[in-house]
Each structure stands twice: as structure tokens, then as C-alpha cells.
Amino acid sequence: MTATSSESHPISVCKSHGLAGQFGHPTGFLGLLVGRLMATKNRFMNQAVVELLDVQPNESILEIGFGPGTAIQELIRTTKATRIAGVDPSTLMLSQASRRNRRGIQTGQVDLKLGSASQIPFDEETFDKVFAVNSFHHWSDPIRGLNEVLRVLKNKGQLILALRAALPQKRMFSAPGFTEQQMEQVEQRLQAAGFSETRRVEREAGRNIVCLISQK
Ligand SMILES: C[S@@+](CC[C@H](N)C(=O)[O-])C[C@H]1O[C@@H](n2cnc3c(N)ncnc32)[C@H](O)[C@@H]1O
Numbered sequence: 001m002t003a004t005s006s007e008s009h010p011i012s013v014c015k016s017h018g019l020a021g022q023f024g025h026p027t028g029f030l031g032l033l034v035g036r037l038m039a040t041k042n043r044f045m046n047q048a049v050v051e052l053l054d055v056q057p058n059e060s061i062l063e064i065g066f067g068p069g070t071a072i073q074e075l076i077r078t079t080k081a082t083r084i085a086g087v088d089p090s091t092l093m094l095s096q097a098s099r100r101n102r103r104g105i106q107t108g109q110v111d112l113k114l115g116s117a118s119q120i121p122f123d124e125e126t127f128d129k130v131f132a133v134n135s136f137h138h139w140s141d142p143i144r145g146l147n148e149v150l151r152v153l154k155n156k157g158q159l160i161l162a163l164r165a166a167l168p169q170k171r172m173f174s175a176p177g178f179t180e181q182q183m184e185q186v187e188q189r190l191q192a193a194g195f196s197e198t199r200r201v202e203r204e205a206g207r208n209i210v211c212l213i214s215q216k
Contacts, residue, residue: 045162056080060082068097085110136163160214
């Protein structure tokens with residue numbers, strides 16, 4: 001996600017308005033442009049996260065908050081996942097991501113749905129791995145979202161939350177990212193939700209990112 005410096009960055013609801021708000025809830029003409037921007041700007045981050053997922057043949061993967069669908073595209077291109085599913089509350093992102101991944105949808109490998117982290121429209125114990133890139137801080141109810149992730153994950157399944165690390169100094173047109181304290185708060189939420197362990201992996205992907213990898 002690339003956003004203006006006016007974008008707030010609490011670990012729960014991101015209540016930004018205007019252009020910054022479009023990154024959390026893309027709609028209309030601005031949302032269309034923001035979707036295209038994210039597809040370019042977030043590509044390296046999405047590639048890094050897909051690599052970290054280390055998808056094994058026959059695994060089922062779910063992305064929460066897929067936006068323009070670049071991580072889904074990368075999953076199709078680089079893995080042998082049997083099932084690649086996604087959920088996002090934006091109808092605009094659903095249509096951009098569906099267009100970007102139309103072949104995968106046609107073959108039945110990809111299944112993208114309208115919905116949210118609070119109400120994931122898939123059955124329990126469906127997925128080996130679930131991930132979210134630049135999306136967790138937009139979830140309207142993070143605790144409910146994490147409970148939903150636990151519901152749809154198989155036993156010993158894995159969740160990756162990919163977050164941008166805070167910049168040492170505020171920069172115009174760059175999302176502020178998560179401070180150390182905010183990262184710790186997310187880790188505490190993961191533990192409180194019932195994930196058995198969480199480890200951190202840091203990557204340089206155009207910008208420093210932190211992936212919180214948790215196990216059910
Ligand atoms: C900043 S974009 C990131 C998109 C993509 N993952 C990327 O990195 O390019 C955040 C996405 O999260 C979605 N989102 C917002 N609230 C959500 C929620 N409650 N549950 C799931 N996704 C949500 C938005 O619609 C948007 O597509």
C-alpha cells in the first residue's frame with residue numbers, strides 16, 4: 001500500500017478519508033486508480049510474501065484483502081497450489097483481481113469472493129495457509145477476523161500478516177507503517193486469539209516489511 005502521509009495507522013480500523021481512505025476501501029474512479037497503483041507499487045512486497053508462504057503442491061491458500069490481485073497472480077505463476085481463494089469487501093477490487101486472474105478462475109483453481117475478515121465465506125478447516133498483505137490494519141474487527149482465520153485454517157495451518165515497518169521519518173506519499181509498539185500489539189492479539197506461536201521475518205521489498213508468521 002502506498003498512501004499519503006495523512007493516512008492514520010492504528011492497528012485496527014483505518015478511518016482515513018479521501019485518497020488515503022481509498023487504500024482501505026477502494027471505490028469509484030479514484031479507487032480504480034488506487035487499485036492500479038497498488039498493483040505496481042506493492043508488487044515486490046506481494047512477491048516476497050508469496051515466497052515466504054513456501055506453498056507445497058496440493059495446498060489450499062486464502063488471501064484476505066487481495067486488492068488488485070497481484071499476490072493471487074504470483075501464486076498461480078510460481079506455485080502448485082490446488083486451490084487459491086481470496087476475500088475482499090471491495091466490489092471494485094473483486095473485479096480488478098478477477099480480471100487479472102481470469103484464467104485461474106476459468107480453470108477453477110482460483111475462487112475470489114466478496115466478503116471480509118470478520119465473515120470469511122468459506123467452510124471451517126479449509127485452508128493450509130492464510131495471508132494478508134497491507135490489509136490487517138483495515139479490518140473493522142481484528143479480533144473477530146483472527147477468530148475467523150482460525151476457523152477456516154486446518155489444524156497446524158499458518159497465517160502470515162505482512163505489515164510495512166514504520167519509516168524512521170515521515171515521508172510524503174508513503175504509508176507511515178507499523179511502529180515496534182504496534183507490531184507488539186499485533187503479536188499480543190495473535191496470541192490472545194489462540195495462535196500457538198508467532199515469529200517475525202523481515203524483508204526488504206521496496207521498503208522494509210515485517211511478516212508475522214503464526215501457527216494455529
Ligand atoms: C491497502 S489494500 C492492499 C491490497 C493488496 N493486498 C496489496 O498489498 O496490494 C487493502 C485491501 O484490504 C481490503 N479490506 C479492507 N477492509 C477489509 C476487511 N475488513 N477484510 C478484508 N479485507 C479488507 C481493501 O478492500 C483493500 O483491497
